[in-house]
Amino acid sequence: MSQLEVGRVAGLWRYPVKSMAGESLEAADVSWHGLAGDRRWAFVRPDMTRSGFPWLTARERPDMGRYRPWLVDRDRPDASTTMVTTPAGDDIDVVDPALAAALGDGVRILRYDCGVFDTMPLSLVTTQSVGALGGMVGAPLDVRRFRPNVLIEGAGEGPFVEDAWVGRVLHVGGLHMRVDKRDQRCVMVNVDPTTAARDPAVLRAIARERQACFGVYGSTVVPGRVAVGDAVTVEA
Numbered sequence: 001m002s003q004l005e006v007g008r009v010a011g012l013w014r015y016p017v018k019s020m021a022g023e024s025l026e027a028a029d030v031s032w033h034g035l036a037g038d039r040r041w042a043f044v045r046p047d048m049t050r051s052g053f054p055w056l057t058a059r060e061r062p063d064m065g066r067y068r069p070w071l072v073d074r075d076r077p078d079a080s081t082t083m084v085t086t087p088a089g090d091d092i093d094v095v096d097p098a099l100a101a102a103l104g105d106g107v108r109i110l111r112y113d114c115g116v117f118d119t120m121p122l123s124l125v126t127t128q129s130v131g132a133l134g135g136m137v138g139a140p141l142d143v144r145r146f147r148p149n150v151l152i153e154g155a156g157e158g159p160f161v162e163d164a165w166v167g168r169v170l171h172v173g174g175l176h177m178r179v180d181k182r183d184q185r186c187v188m189v190n191v192d193p194t195t196a197a198r199d200p201a202v203l204r205a206i207a208r209e210r211q212a213c214f215g216v217y218g219s220t221v222v223p224g225r226v227a228v229g230d231a232v233t234v235e236a
Contacts, residue, residue, distance in 0.1 A: 012035070046106025124149065
């Protein structure tokens with residue numbers, strides 16, 4: 001089957017704790033459950049365990065993005081101790097009760113061996129799309145606002161090319177990834193990842209210009225390793 005190169009990997013992130021900051025990576029192994037170590041921990045709101053969406057997120061706590069999780073042993077992501085650097089600069093184990101207490105009364109931490117994803121285990125966006133959306137908003141936008149796993153520098157100049165990949169298989173380094181659907185966005189994109197300030201213009205622009213969708217979701221077809229700089233091709 002022929003392959004068409006559509007770009008290069010420009011950035012990789014995993015999110016060891018759901019809704020907290022991402023951990024920037026140079027390379028990562030990707031399995032059926034997404035990037036190794038991705039979203040294996042999540043904080044649960046009190047009295048919400050049986051809810052369809054029990055997790056504490058930046059919707060309720062915009063400052064969660066200022067907590068920076070990191071794995072002590074990057075060579076064993078799913079077995080590593082997970083530490084969190086707080087906004088005050090303290091390093092604390094994710095399971096330390098003091099961390100849950102700082103996030104709210106009754107909040108507790110849970111581990112999910114297969115990860116806890118809102119929709120699908122992989123998310124992707126192109127640099128051109130981020131730049132175009134910034135033009136709509138009238139200010140440059142930090143890609144971390146959109147919490148992708150994979151950032152692609154497209155081979156062409158046009159934005160939103162990832163929409164055309166829905167239903168197709170991408171080869172991203174050693175990973176084969178099916179692009180399953182466009183990523184329907186929520187108020188989390190309004191939260192600045194550095195300051196935690198909200199800017200409703202971001203989601204308004206996505207709703208107005210992009211049918212509320214920005215970037216794409218996908219799932220693993222063939223597990224493999226991905227690194228920054230890897231070629232991205234689409235099966236023709």
